[in-house]
Amino acid sequence: MFISEVAQKTNLSIHTLRYYEKEGLLRSIHRNPAGQRIYDASDLEWLAWIQRLKSTGMPLAEIKVFAALRQQGDCSLKERQDLLAKHAVSLKREIERLNQELAIVEYKVDAYAQKQLALE
Template sequence: MNIREFSEQTGLSAHTLRYYERAGLMGDVARDENGHRVYGPQDSQWVSFLHHLRETGMSIREMERYASLRGQGDATLQQRLQLLEQHTDQLARHLREQHEHLAKLRETVAVYQNRVHGRVLRGGDGRDLTASPPPAGDPAHRR
């Protein structure tokens, strides 16, 4: 398929696909007799994987490193595994941090909801959580 069709199939713009190619992420993309790019199923699977790496926060530099190792064949399996394990650990750490931030945000929203609706929200020690001002750092925090 040509770049327009491939772009539609992958959901990535032609610009992004060309960028990935220039960055060395795509390897050698086949070309027809007119020099136009021709993509096949293996390209689709690879671009899908690259997209997942990017969406999980992997840097282009790390993606380039992975693609370079991949281009060297099975002799680099251990290195690729190590790179993916490191990225997985980083992503898991990031997700844990995001969950902690989400929990704090939800807690603050609950305080606001209860204050707006005049309900008393009690902490584990019995104190009225709605009576206290919004947490420090909150733009609505009263000084």
């Protein structure tokens, strides 16, 4: 499928898709005789994974490392596993931090509710 179709299916802009290619995240994109990029199902799956990594807050530099390891094939499984395990630890820390912040906000919401009840 063409870049415009991929952009539509992934909700990524054409500019972003070209940027990912330029940055080495999309190395397997083929071109037809007219020079147009042609994407296949595996490219869509990889784009979904890139989006997932980005949504978890993984920095682009780490996604590039992951992409390079992925290109190496199964010989890099351990390195990819280690990278994701390290990222999971970071995510858990961030979730814990956010849960603490949520508790503070919820405490304040409850305090305001109690104050309103007292005023009634």
